[in-house]
Amino acid sequence: MTTPASASALYPHLEALESESIYILRETFRHFKKSAMLWSIGKDSCVMLWLARKAFLGHVPFPCVHVDTSYKIPEMIAFRDQVAREWKLDLVVGQNREALAAGRTFPNGQLDRVACCTALKRDPLAAVIAEKNYEAVLVGIRRDEEGTRAKERYFSPRNKNFEWDFRDQPPEFWGQFQTDFAPGTHLRVHPLLHWTELNVWEYIHRENIPLVSLYFAKEGRRYRSLGCAPCTGTVASNAASVPEIIEELRTTKIAERSTRAQDQESEDAFERLRASGYM
Amino acid sequence: MIESSLPLRIVIVGHVDHGKSTLVGRFLHDTGALPEGKFESIQASCRRRGVPFEWAFLMDALQAERDQNITIDVSQIAFKTAAGRPGVLIDAPGHKEFLKNMITGAARADAALLLIAANEGVREQSRRHGYLLSLLGLKQVAVVVNKMDLVDYNEQVFRDIEKEYREFLAGFGVEPQAFIPISAREGENVATGATKTMPWFRGPAVLEVLDHFQPPQPPADGPLRLPIQDVYRFDRRRILAGRIESGTLRVGDELVFSPFNKTAVVASIERWPEIPDAPPTQSASAGESVGITLAEQIFVERGHVASHRADAPMESNRVKANLFWLGQRDLAVGGRYRLKLATQALDCQIASIERVLDASQATVRAGAESVAKNDVAEVTFELRAPLVFDNHDRIPELGRFVLVDLDEAHAVSGGGILFGGTYTDRAFVKSQNITWSEGEISAADRARRNGHRGAVIWLTGLSGAGKSTLAQALERELFSQNMQAYVLDGDNVRHGLNSNLGFSPEDRVENIRRVAEVARLMADAGIVVITAFISPYRQDRRRAREIALEGGCEFIEVFVHAPLEVCEQRDPKQLYKKARAGQIKQFTGIDAPYEAPEAPEIVIRTNEQPVAESVRLALVNLLPRLR
Numbered sequence: 001m002t003t004p005a006s007a008s009a010l011y012p013h014l015e016a017l018e019s020e021s022i023y024i025l026r027e028t029f030r031h032f033k034k035s036a037m038l039w040s041i042g043k044d045s046c047v048m049l050w051l052a053r054k055a056f057l058g059h060v061p062f063p064c065v066h067v068d069t070s071y072k073i074p075e076m077i078a079f080r081d082q083v084a085r086e087w088k089l090d091l092v093v094g095q096n097r098e099a100l101a102a103g104r105t106f107p108n109g110q111l112d113r114v115a116c117c118t119a120l121k122r123d124p125l126a127a128v129i130a131e132k133n134y135e136a137v138l139v140g141i142r143r144d145e146e147g148t149r150a151k152e153r154y155f156s157p158r159n160k161n162f163e164w165d166f167r168d169q170p171p172e173f174w175g176q177f178q179t180d181f182a183p184g185t186h187l188r189v190h191p192l193l194h195w196t197e198l199n200v201w202e203y204i205h206r207e208n209i210p211l212v213s214l215y216f217a218k219e220g221r222r223y224r225s226l227g228c229a230p231c232t233g234t235v236a237s238n239a240a241s242v243p244e245i246i247e248e249l250r251t252t253k254i255a256e257r258s259t260r261a262q263d264q265e266s267e268d269a270f271e272r273l274r275a276s277g278y279m
Numbered sequence: 280m281i282e283s284s285l286p287l288r289i290v291i292v293g294h295v296d297h298g299k300s301t302l303v304g305r306f307l308h309d310t311g312a313l314p315e316g317k318f319e320s321i322q323a324s325c326r327r328r329g330v331p332f333e334w335a336f337l338m339d340a341l342q343a344e345r346d347q348n349i350t351i352d353v354s355q356i357a358f359k360t361a362a363g364r365p366g367v368l369i370d371a372p373g374h375k376e377f378l379k380n381m382i383t384g385a386a387r388a389d390a391a392l393l394l395i396a397a398n399e400g401v402r403e404q405s406r407r408h409g410y411l412l413s414l415l416g417l418k419q420v421a422v423v424v425n426k427m428d429l430v431d432y433n434e435q436v437f438r439d440i441e442k443e444y445r446e447f448l449a450g451f452g453v454e455p456q457a458f459i460p461i462s463a464r465e466g467e468n469v470a471t472g473a474t475k476t477m478p479w480f481r482g483p484a485v486l487e488v489l490d491h492f493q494p495p496q497p498p499a500d501g502p503l504r505l506p507i508q509d510v511y512r513f514d515r516r517r518i519l520a521g522r523i524e525s526g527t528l529r530v531g532d533e534l535v536f537s538p539f540n541k542t543a544v545v546a547s548i549e550r551w552p553e554i555p556d557a558p559p560t561q562s563a564s565a566g567e568s569v570g571i572t573l574a575e576q577i578f579v580e581r582g583h584v585a586s587h588r589a590d591a592p593m594e595s596n597r598v599k600a601n602l603f604w605l606g607q608r609d610l611a612v613g614g615r616y617r618l619k620l621a622t623q624a625l626d627c628q629i630a631s632i633e634r635v636l637d638a639s640q641a642t643v644r645a646g647a648e649s650v651a652k653n654d655v656a657e658v659t660f661e662l663r664a665p666l667v668f669d670n671h672d673r674i675p676e677l678g679r680f681v682l683v684d685l686d687e688a689h690a691v692s693g694g695g696i697l698f699g700g701t702y703t704d705r706a707f708v709k710s711q712n713i714t715w716s717e718g719e720i721s722a723a724d725r726a727r728r729n730g731h732r733g734a735v736i737w738l739t740g741l742s743g744a745g746k747s748t749l750a751q752a753l754e755r756e757l758f759s760q761n762m763q764a765y766v767l768d769g770d771n772v773r774h775g776l777n778s779n780l781g782f783s784p785e786d787r788v789e790n791i792r793r794v795a796e797v798a799r800l801m802a803d804a805g806i807v808v809i810t811a812f813i814s815p816y817r818q819d820r821r822r823a824r825e826i827a828l829e830g831g832c833e834f835i836e837v838f839v840h841a842p843l844e845v846c847e848q849r850d851p852k853q854l855y856k857k858a859r860a861g862q863i864k865q866f867t868g869i870d871a872p873y874e875a876p877e878a879p880e881i882v883i884r885t886n887e888q889p890v891a892e893s894v895r896l897a898l899v900n901l902l903p904r905l906r
Contacts, residue, residue, distance in 0.1 A: 013286070013365075015566065016497075022568035023508070023522050030509045030581065033874070055520075057570050058551045059513040144357060153383070171379035171605060171691050173386030173415075176619050176681040180689030196357060255314040267324055 011202045018203070021048075021191040022055040023175065024154055025138070028189045029061055031179040032136035035189075036092065038125070038279065039064040041076040042226045043211055044140035046083075047200050048192055050209050052138075053087075062138065063090040065128055069120040070100055071107060071228035079212040094128035096120050107230045113262040114269050120228075122278045126162050129186055136187040139279050144196045146257055148271045153177075154193055160184040162277030188279075197256050198249045205242045216240045225257055233259040286357065286365040287494045290385045292412070293394030294404040295374040298425040302394065302463040302485070303356070303370045304334025309470035310486065312358040313337070334463070362490045374404075378653050379605045382411065382694070390419035390492040392485065397436050397460070398429040401444050409444070410636065410655060413451045414603055414696060416675050419492045420448075421457045423485060428462040432476045457488050497566030501525040502590035504669070504677050506621035507536075507583045510821075511570070518549055518570040519579055524621065524676035526587075528571070529562040534585040536577070537667040538594045543573040578825040582623040584667045584677070592677055593700045594665040597630065601657050602650075602695025606684050609649040610656070610693065617689075618660060620668055620680040620697075626785070630661040663785070671696035722831060725805035731762050731905040733802035735795075735827045738811045739820060739876060740839035741868050742854055743846035745885035745893065746811040749839055752894040753809055753901075762905070764807045767798055782865075788819060795823035802832035807905060815873040835904055837897065838879040841886040843868050880904070 028035050037052065037060070039045045052060050066080060084091040099105060099119045106116035129137060136155075143150040153169050155177040170178035181187070192200070204211060214223040221234040222245075235254065239245040257263050263270050270278075291299045304321075307313050321336045337356075360366050371384035385391065391412050395405050412420060422444060430436045437460040448455065459468055460480055467473035470486045483491075503526030511518040528534075532545045548560040549570040563569045573579075584592055604610045610629065618627045635647040636655040650656040671678030675696075682693040726732045736753070738746045750766045757764035773780070777793055780786040791814055798808040814820050820836060827834035846868065847855040858866035865871040881900045883893050 019522060019566055019568040026508050026520055026568070054551050055568070056511065056513060057516070057518060057549050061513070150356070169380065169383075171383050171681075171694075173383055173694060174679050174681060176691065176694075178689075178691045180683070182688060253313075253315040255316070258316075267320075267327075 011206050014199065014203050014206060017195055017199055018051065018054070020194060021051045024177075024189065024191040025052055025055040027177060027179075028136050028138060028191075029056070032187070034132070034134050035062050035136040035138065036065045036128075036132065036134045037062045037138040038140070039066050039080070039089075039091075040140070040226070040279075041066065041072070041080050041212060042140075043200055043204065043215060044142065044192055044195075046209060046211060047195075047203055048138065048140040049087075049089075050207060051191060060087065060089060063092045063132075065092045065094060065125070065137070067094045067121050067125050067128070069228050070095065071105075071120070071230055073214060073223075073226065073229050073232070075212055075214055076226060083210065092128060092132070094124040096124040096127075099123070112265065113231055114265050114273060116231075117262050117273055117278060118276065122162070122273070122276060125279075126277060134186060136189050138189045138191060140192045141190050141279060142192050142195050142197070142200070144256075146263070146270055148274050149193075152188075152190055152193055154190055155179065156188045156190065157181050157185050158188060158277060164188075164275050164277065166275065198246065201242060201246045201249060205246060215245065217244075223259070224254075225260055227260055227262075231261040233261070235259060286367045287360065287390065287489065287492055288367045288369060288388045289390050289392060289489060289492070290369040290371055290388035290417075291392045291394060292371050292381060292385060292404075292408040294396070294399070294402040294408075295372075297394045297396040297399065297402075297405075298463050299394050300335030300337070300370055301333075302392075302423070302425060302461070302469065303368050304337040305463045305466055305469050306368065306485065307337065307356060307358055308334070309466060310358050312356065360489045361486045364490065364494075366489060378407070381408065382415070382603070382605070385412065385415050385417065388417060389495050390421075390489075391417050393420060393422045393455070395422065395424050395440055395444065396426045396429075397424050397433075397440065398426050400440055401447065405444070406447060407653065407655075409448050409453065410451060411603060413453050414601055414655065416671065416679070416696070418453070420453060420455045421459060421485075421488045422455045424458065424460045425463050427460045427467065427477065428465050432460070432462075432467075432473075434460075434477075434479045437480075456491055457482055459483065459485055459488065461485060497564065498525045498674070498676075499527055499564035499566075501565065501674060502592075502669075503528055503532075503534075503585070503587050504592065504621075504674060505534075505569070505571075505585040506623070506677075507579055507581055507585065508622050509581055510579060510825075516549065516572055517576065518572055519585075520568070520570045521585075521622065522568045523563055523565050525565050525674050527562055527564040528569070528585075530559070533588060534573075535588045535591055536579050536583045536585050537592055538665045539578070539583070541577040541579065542588070543575045543577045543579075546572045546574040576825075576828050578822070578829045580822060580825070582621075582667075584621065584623075592667050592669050592674075593702055594667045595700060596662045596665055598660050598662070598666060598668065598697050599657070599699045600660060600680070600695045600697050601655070602682065602693050603655045604650045604652060604682075604693040606652060606687055606690065606692030608684065608687055609651050610658075610682075610684075611649040615685040616692075617683040617685055618662065618666065618680050619683065620666060621677060623667060624683075625662045625664055625666055626685070627660045627662040630659045633657040633659065668697050668700065670698050670700050672698065722803065722805070729763055729805050731807065732833060733763075733805045734807050734833035734835060734905055735798045735802050735823070736807065736809045736835045736837060736901065737798075737814070737820065737823060738809065738837045738839050739814045739879075741841065741843060741846045741873055742813055742866075743849040743851055744839045744841045745883075745890070746813075746839045748890060749837075749883065749885070749893060749897060750809045750811040752890065753897060756894060756898055757807055762807060763805055764809065765801065767794060767801070767808055767810045769794075769812050772797070788816075791819045791823060792826075795826040798823070799827050799830040799832055802827065803830055813867050813873070815867045815871065817874045817877065820876065833904060835881065835901065836876055836879040837881045837883060838876045840875075840882060840884050845886045 104110050106113050141149050153172045217237045217240045222237045224235045239248045325333050358366050369384045371381040424437050441458045461468040467476050468484045472484050504524045505521050508521040530545050535542050612629045632647050634657050635644045669677040678697045684692040754764045754766045777790050780790050801808045824834045857863045858869040867873050885893050
């Protein structure tokens with residue numbers, strides 16, 4: 001797709017990444033009548049949403065699902081509602097009201113962080129998928145984020161119990177994806193799998209994509225990755241604009257998800273979360 | 280300045296336990312590509328397991344991989360080459376069981392490092408992976424002889440392996456850029472040379488050889504190939520979506536769509552967001568995902584391939600291929616498969632198996648009846664409909680395919696490349712012999728004489744929704760108003776024109792296509808054609824609409840709607856009863872889906888009023904469209 005901004009000349013390599021993502025979004029729309037896009041309000045899913053509008057020439061032919069843990073940083077929810085209104089999105093919000101009402105959460109001291117992720121993120125996502133009967137859910141994860149995500153497929157099946165069988169994944173090559181599965185299977189589709197964190201920011205710069213302000217430094221700190229307030233920290237940074245963040249990322253040696261406390265609980269915390277159906 | 284080129288993607292392959300993951304770990308460490316704390320976290324992990332420091336843990340992120348010390352699935356990670364170019368390392372599993380994962384990794388690479396352990400020499404997967412690289416079209420290859428520390432950095436060991444493996448690769452035309460002796464564990468010849476341990480070697484270190492490889496260049500100069508991925512009608516525009524696999528497309532170009540050889544001129548290349556005051560996009564090239572509009576409305580759907588007339592792809596029902604097989608069941612003559620190439624998906628059979636290569640033994644067998652898992656073979660396919668393709672050596676994107684096993688849960692079970700096809704000037708031949716004859720009497724003449732236009736009125740809905748009743752009543756009403764009307768009845772069509780079709784999914788599609796074509800001819804003759812078919816699939820109805828539109832005929836989709844319970848209660852032909860009893864399979868509404876129209880011109884809810892009122896409602900909506 002041809003792009004406007006003069007910034008496009010800076011990043012010729014983004015053309016190929018964008019084209020591949022558009023191809024995957026279009027394949028998803030073509031093969032799965034009931035599909036949805038998971039929108040975490042973070043930079044990656046905002047880029048994915050933008051790519052969808054490119055792929056479908058201004059339209060977003062999927063509902064956007066947001067799993068609201070109620071612990072999200074308040075700016076995120078304000079930003080979500082504003083964008084959903086302006087872009088006329090079909091917003092679907094999932095929430096585990098029972099667990100919240102009963103106080104079965106980490107902030108309430110009743111669960112550890114990983115169990116809390118399961119209760120407030122994985123479970124309500126499963127409920128929305130079951131209720132709406134989604135066959136495919138688009139998720140903005142990337143290979144470079146984390147070791148188990150690196151092993152993902154673009155079209156990644158989850159069984160009835162929501163589990164990811166990473167030991168036996170379908171082969172995927174030459175732009176051909178496995179799209180037929182046993183009944184009860186749902187698919188996670190990952191259109192940004194081949195992007196890096198730096199690519200995402202370069203693309204945000206090139207396309208001038210609106211983002212929640214939390215990513216930009218205030219008083220020497222900024223969020224590098226967004227999640228729930230109790231489990232997400234900030235990094236020391238003076239990067240207050242997109243070009244400054246790009247400059248920062250080119251030299252940093254700090255891992256992107258290092259501020260996400262649930263990942264650090266144990267060596268395989270994230271793998272266990274993902275195998276049971278976390279994003 | 281920000282990095283500006285595509286990263287070079289390098290896959291590391293080879294026999295299990297020859298040290299692929301270790302090389303990757305060492306490589307990333309020595310090039311400074313590891314994030315802070317990663318080295319320490321691996322140290323800790325190894326200590327917990329009570330094993331010596333293990334580089335492989337970096338890529339082998341899964342618990343099962345760390346516990347068994349093998350790579351199960353593909354990983355990849357970014358780095359910079361010696362010259363500062365961006366690169367991505369893809370670590371593929373070497374275990375035979377995970378060959379499909381190795382292919383998944385290698386198929387997205389631009390170059391390959393083939394690893395052989397000096398203490399073990401050339402093994403089964405060394406050979407199999409070498410052969411697969413040639414099938415995957417990977418021509419940039421370097422062979423790395425690892426674990427030189429275990430053979431005391433002995434030059435003769437290295438030279439013997441080089442000689443044996445060079446001969447093996449030459450057998451199918453692969454010529455490596457380099458053979459490099461290394462020790463991944465000790466870091467010898469990885470990022471820097473090994474003058475102390477291997478002074479006899481004067482070639483490049485692994486990191487240096489990577490700068491000899493070239494990143495991919497999308498073939499913008501090649502013949503134009505735009506496989507159609509989908510057709511969108513989100514708004515007034517009818518947009519053909521797809522990725523240009525080869526060549527360049529310009530506004531104003533005349534495109535030929537294979538396999539039906541329809542032609543049309545490119546009216547626009549659409550884009551979003553629209554930029555005020557910017558000139559319209561005039562061209563797009565290989566690698567770009569585009570949306571285009573055409574100057575004329577012709578029937579185009581997913582799977583069709585657009586090209587220029589002067590250099591069109593081939594089309595044939597019989598093709599020759601080299602393939603690799605990954606399926607649980609053997610690939611066999613007579614088995615049912617689906618071949619997917621670009622956006623096409625065609626059912627096919629194996630007509631013959633010419634020869635099978637057994638990589639573990641490095642032997643070739645002729646006259647085989649089947650191909651076992653992990654073997655490679657030369658075969659001939661017989662397809663149900665013409666496949667549009669190019670020879671792989673000319674346009675790789677249109678010359679490679681994957682195979683789905685229809686009897687094994689539709690699993691992707693193999694892939695391969697096509698060769699030996701002959702280009703003919705078929706586009707020219709066909710278009711000369713079959714042109715759409717306009718005739719001397721125009722549609723306007725007929726409309727003036729009849730007092731109305733010809734049109735296709737397409738009734739769709741569940742069995743028992745009231746389609747036939749409504750169709751008959753409409754025909755009667757239009758007839759009594761002196762209009763030319765005719766009900767195209769499903770059973771009548773199946774008596775003659777479609778007597779060779781059954782009720783398989785493919786035959787149902789063909790049945791609807793023929794009905795649509797006949798309806799379009801009758802509408803062209805000035806008649807108001809009323810069809811009454813369940814036609815449960817949006818895709819088929821859209822196709823019928825496109826066929827009518829292409830002939831310049833009005834197409835009016837009427838959704839004849841009644842809830843399933845109501846239809847089942849009516850059950851005029853006792854079909855629901857039989858379906859519930861299991862005597863009829865694949866009955867729409869019971870065990871086959873009905874896809875309701877998204878934007879029908881008219882909706883008639885037959886359970887909300889008597890028949891006469893339904894007919895009146897339909898007429899009120901119809902008549903203005905026919906004048």
